[in-house]
Amino acid sequence: MMDAGRHPNVDLLTYSEVEDVSGYVGNFHVRVKRKPRYVIEDLCTGCGECVEACVWKNRVPDEYEAGLGNRNAAYIPFAQAVPLKAVIDSASCLLLDRGRCKKACALACEANAIDFDMKESYLELDVGAVILATGYDLYDPELMPEYSYGVDPDVITALQFERMTSTSGPTGGKVTTSDGREPEAVALLHCIGSRDENHLPHCSRVCCMYALKQAHMARDKTGAEVYQFYIDIRSAGKSYEEFYKRIQEEGVHQIRGKVSNVRRRDGKLIVRAEDTLLGRVVEVPVDLVVLMNGWQPAEDTKEVAQMFHVSLSPDGFFLEAHPKLKPVETNTGGIFLAGACQSPKDIPDTVAQASGAAIQAVKLLAKGVVDIEPTVAHVLTERCTGCGECVLVCPYQAIALVDDKAEVNPALCTGCGTCVATCVSKAIVAEHFTDEQLVAQVVGVLAQEEPVYV
Amino acid sequence: MSHDNDYEPRIVGFLCNWCSYAGADGAGTARIKYPPNMRVVRVMCSGRVSPELVLRTFREGADGVIVLGCHIGDCHYAEGNHRTARRMPMLRNLLGYAGIHPDRLRLDWASAAEGPILAQIVTEFTERVRQLGKLETK
Numbered sequence: 001m002m003d004a005g006r007h008p009n010v011d012l013l014t015y016s017e018v019e020d021v022s023g024y025v026g027n028f029h030v031r032v033k034r035k036p037r038y039v040i041e042d043l044c045t046g047c048g049e050c051v052e053a054c055v056w057k058n059r060v061p062d063e064y065e066a067g068l069g070n071r072n073a074a075y076i077p078f079a080q081a082v083p084l085k086a087v088i089d090s091a092s093c094l095l096l097d098r099g100r101c102k103k104a105c106a107l108a109c110e111a112n113a114i115d116f117d118m119k120e121s122y123l124e125l126d127v128g129a130v131i132l133a134t135g136y137d138l139y140d141p142e143l144m145p146e147y148s149y150g151v152d153p154d155v156i157t158a159l160q161f162e163r164m165t166s167t168s169g170p171t172g173g174k175v176t177t178s179d180g181r182e183p184e185a186v187a188l189l190h191c192i193g194s195r196d197e198n199h200l201p202h203c204s205r206v207c208c209m210y211a212l213k214q215a216h217m218a219r220d221k222t223g224a225e226v227y228q229f230y231i232d233i234r235s236a237g238k239s240y241e242e243f244y245k246r247i248q249e250e251g252v253h254q255i256r257g258k259v260s261n262v263r264r265r266d267g268k269l270i271v272r273a274e275d276t277l278l279g280r281v282v283e284v285p286v287d288l289v290v291l292m293n294g295w296q297p298a299e300d301t302k303e304v305a306q307m308f309h310v311s312l313s314p315d316g317f318f319l320e321a322h323p324k325l326k327p328v329e330t331n332t333g334g335i336f337l338a339g340a341c342q343s344p345k346d347i348p349d350t351v352a353q354a355s356g357a358a359i360q361a362v363k364l365l366a367k368g369v370v371d372i373e374p375t376v377a378h379v380l381t382e383r384c385t386g387c388g389e390c391v392l393v394c395p396y397q398a399i400a401l402v403d404d405k406a407e408v409n410p411a412l413c414t415g416c417g418t419c420v421a422t423c424v425s426k427a428i429v430a431e432h433f434t435d436e437q438l439v440a441q442v443v444g445v446l447a448q449e450e451p452v453y454v
Numbered sequence: 455m456s457h458d459n460d461y462e463p464r465i466v467g468f469l470c471n472w473c474s475y476a477g478a479d480g481a482g483t484a485r486i487k488y489p490p491n492m493r494v495v496r497v498m499c500s501g502r503v504s505p506e507l508v509l510r511t512f513r514e515g516a517d518g519v520i521v522l523g524c525h526i527g528d529c530h531y532a533e534g535n536h537r538t539a540r541r542m543p544m545l546r547n548l549l550g551y552a553g554i555h556p557d558r559l560r561l562d563w564a565s566a567a568e569g570p571i572l573a574q575i576v577t578e579f580t581e582r583v584r585q586l587g588k589l590e591t592k
Contacts, residue, residue, distance in 0.1 A: 309532065311528070311529070311530070311532055312527065313528075314525070314527070314528060319528075331530055331531075375498060393501075393537055395529075395531050395532040395533040395534055396531070396532070414531055415498050416498055416499035416501055416502065416530075416531035416534045417497060417498055417499055417501060417502030417534075418499060418501035418502065418531070418533075418534045418537050420502060420504070421501060421502050421503060421504035421505075421507070421537065421541070422504075422537065430498075430502065433497060433498060433502060435504075435506075435507065438495060438497070438507060439507070439510055439514075441495045442466055442495060442507075442510065442511045442514050442516070443514050445466060445493030445494075445495065446464055446466065446493065446511075446514050446515045446516055
């Protein structure tokens with residue numbers, strides 16, 4: 001992250017959103033909204049004095065702590081944030097939200113970097129290629145009440161467990177129950193939401209490996225009995241199988257059976273599952289339950305897809321141009337994909353895919369010219385009545401009315417032919433798929449009257 | 455099956471290049487048996503199929519026309535199949551005026567991975583067109 005932040009050729013625009021995209025491969029015009037930080041980035045040194053001074057202390061659920069802790073209204077997202085600058089959350093800041101505060105942060109800031117009058121600003125960018133790397137969201141376990149998440153404080157998600165085991169996290173790295181005790185037994189539940197036709201049909205790919213890691217951490221930090229409840233252990237990466245074996249050898253109990261429910265009884269959380277290898281239903285009492293909740297498309301994926309004009313797969317992630325041969329391209333020229341936004345994947349795969357997307361983008365720009373399909377549409381202007389129907393139906397907005405006649409932009413046109421079928425005046429022709437050519441095929445296939453007896 | 459009726463339905467299928475055509479290809483590679491009555495004409499997108507093309511196809515002697523595209527939301531061209539989804543049902547309603555039973559035109563969706571489903575659809579459609587008999591267009 002730091003490398004990207006420092007590189008002279010990289011402009012890092014954080015706390016910003018893409019608002020609008022127009023244009024086509026090689027010539028995109030993107031409007032970016034820069035949300036106001038209320039902190040002048042060029043002056044802020046990241047010292048954190050404003051955060052210390054902030055009056056609205058520890059009241060806002062900290063996004064970084066995955067709900068296990070709180071932050072102040074003025075905050076630095078996390079210790080390794082790039083850029084390491086403070087930001088004031090306008091929804092919780094007393095001054096910005098309610099109009100009254102003594103501005104302790106501004107008083108504490110030696111760099112005079114706090115500016116409550118900051119407004120959102122816009123940046124217009126002209127770019128040749130776009131890489132979408134918008135990530136993923138986690139499936140909400142509250143949608144599966146049988147696991148008692150959100151009801152019982154000792155049922156947490158894998159991400160929350162990560163924060164718990166982090167020395168800079170809310171418990172200083174200690175694995176504890178909600179009342180601060182060290183657990184005697186911990187259960188990790190695989191496939192919470194994933195591989196389930198009622199929730200997420202797909203496998204989230206990564207969780208088996210981090211479940212193994214977290215099982216190890218739980219055992220290492222507390223010496224507790226650790227149980228993993230799984231359907232299958234997916235450890236297909238480089239040296240992943242060896243890691244799986246190692247965790248088994250460390251004495252983690254691995255039970256092949258998806259957990260049906262988690263309920264509190266007599267002070268313990270009872271994890272109920274069928275141990276399919278034993279052929280028996282088991283109920284295991286534990287003190288802490290960690291859910292491996294599934295990976296799903298990020299909330300704004302549909303919106304981003306519409307803005308950049310890319311398609312989504314049936315599972316809601318961005319659609320790649322070809323599942324095997326073009327994993328980083330989309331069907332829209334100039335837009336590439338990297339990371340979990342295309343499908344759940346771990347860090348090595350993400351880095352590999354990102355490298356691929358980067359070079360595809362560079363290749364596009366370096367070539368300077370774009371090869372397009374010859375199956376594009378063009379308008380027979382003498383027939384065109386300028387009704388504009390074709391303009392409305394084109395999925396790529398590749399047609400515009402110029403001097404009351406339709407005109408197709410061959411760079412944007414993908415040759416789908418929707419305009420051809422729509423045009424009442426038969427004024428648009430699709431190269432290589434003309435009406436005459438199609439009718440000739442129809443006549444040809446229907447020509448043989450009698451069946452052939454062999 | 456009646457012996458004095460040698461009628462074999464002549465069906466023309468407009469299959470979109472990316473989904474249904476690839477699906478039919480998949481059905482073939484998997485050696486799935488289904489009636490051979492559908493003659494395939496490939497288009498890039500089901501959105502390419504205009505009502506006039508369908509009517510011309512009936513006029514040229516087809517007993518049934520089937521348009522197979524990508525599932526809604528999966529169109530290779532984002533929304534091309536949305537147009538087809540509106541055109542074909544409307545055309546079905548109007549076919550009666552031309553003396554053509556609406557069931558002779560079918561619109562369905564099959565992805566590149568759904569060879570068996572495509573075979574199933576084509577089998578059902580062939581049977582239906584067989585029940586409806588030969589289309590007299592003279």
